[in-house]
Amino acid sequence: MSQTVKVSFKLNDRPVDVLVEPRELLIHTLREKLAHTGPHIGCETSHCGACTVDMNGASLKSCTILTVQCEGADILTIEGIAKNGELHALQEGFMQEHGLQCGFCTPGMITRAYRLLQEIPDPTEEEIRYWMAGNLCRCTGYQNIVKSIQYAARKLRGEPVETSHPLMGEKAAQSEMAG
C-alpha cells in the first residue's frame, strides 16, 4: 500500500529530489537522506522547536510535516543561513552574547529568529520572547538568547554593534584596516 513517492523541493537554494514513503517526516528526510543534521530532533512532538526550519517564508517544526507535503517548497535550514563563508548576523550574535551553552537548541533558535527578524525588524524584548516561545532552551535561561537576537536585529538594521568575541574582533580589526 505504502509505496515510495518522489518529492522535489529546494533546500538552501539547491534543488533536491528524494524518494520517501508518504509517512516519512521532513526532519527524518533532512537528517537521514539529505545529510542536513543541523535541524535536531528534541521532542519529536512539536513542542521543543529544535527541528525548526523555514519553509516558504514561515517557521516550521519539521517533525510535524510530511515530506510529501513539501513538493515544490523552498526550505531553508541552519546550513543555509551563512552566505559565502560569512556568518549571518544571528550566528554572530549568538557567539558574541553567549546565546548558547550546549548548543542543541541553537539551530532551531537561529532559524526561527531569522524569520522573526524578517517580519519584525525592530522587536522589543517582549516581542522577542513572545515570538520565540515555540523554541525551548534548557541551558541559558533565555536572557542571552534575547540579547543575541537584539544584537542581530541591530546589525541587520545597519546600526553599530559592539563585538568583543576574539574571532570576530580579529575580523572586525581586519575590515577596519581594509576600510
Added chain:
Amino acid sequence: MIPKPFEYHSPQSLGDAVAMLQQYGDEAKLLAGGHSLLPMMKLRFAMPSHLIDLNRIPDLAGVSESGNEIRIGAMTTENQLIWSDLLQRKLPLLVEAARLIADPQVRYRGTIGGDIAHGDPGNDHPALMLTLDASFVLAGANGERVVPASEFFLGTYYTAMNPDEIMTQIRIPVPPQGTGWCYAKLKRKTGDFAAAAAAVLLQMKGDTCTGVAIGLTNLGPTALRASDAEAALTGKPLTADAIEAAAQKVMAICEPAADLRGDETYKTAMAGEMFRKAIRTAMERCTR
C-alpha cells in the same frame, strides 16, 4: 514516532477532495494544518489508510467581509488571523484568542477550520465560535449546507459534520459597534491547552448590560455557552454582585475532565476566575 503507512492524496480541487472522501469513506482523514492529526498519527491514536491533504486546494484560505458578516476560509492559519487588519478592526476577540493558541511555528500551520472540525473541547475556536454566533459552511457530494455553531459540537471529537463533508468557510456576524471583548485563558505554558478559558462579548448602555455572550473552553465534553449566566446579566447593571452571581452560574455548568492541569474543583474555580477577568476586561473595552 512514525505513523502507520497510508496512501497520500493531494487533490487540486474541492470536488476532487469530496469525491475522494466518498471513495475511501471511514478509511480517510482530511489533513489541514496537521498539528492535531499528525501528532495523533505519530502516536497511532489515528491510523487512516488514506490521507487527503487540503493544502493544495485554492481559495480555501483568506478573510473577507460580506455585508455585515466576516467570512474566513477554513484553511486560514492562526498566524493569518493574527495579522488580518479586517479582524483586528471587526473581530478583535478572534485576534486576541489566536495569539494565545499554541506557539509561533504551530500558528503558521494550524488552521481555524481544522481547529473547529477536530471537535476537541480543548481547542480554542469552538468556544469562540459559540460566543460569536458563527456558522460553518460544509461542502459535500450534494452541495453545501450551513450549520450554526450552536448545533455543531455534539461531543468530544464528535461534530455535526458528515464523514463525506469538508468545512470550507466560517461565517461570523460582526458584533455591534462599541462591543467589548475578552478571551481570558489560563494555561501552564506556551503551547499547552487551556486549564480553563472564557470568551466574553459585551454590549452596555451606561452601567447596564444590554447584551452578553459567554463561551467556555476545555470545561466539558464540548465547548460551552453559558446561557444562564448571560440571562442573569442581560438588562441588569453590571455590579460586583451581578458579576459574582453570573460567575456562580458559569461554574455551575462546568464538567471538566481531571488531568495534569488540575482536578475538577480547581478547573471549575478557574473557569469562574477566567470569566470574572474576561467580563471586567470586556467592560473596560465597551463603548457605552
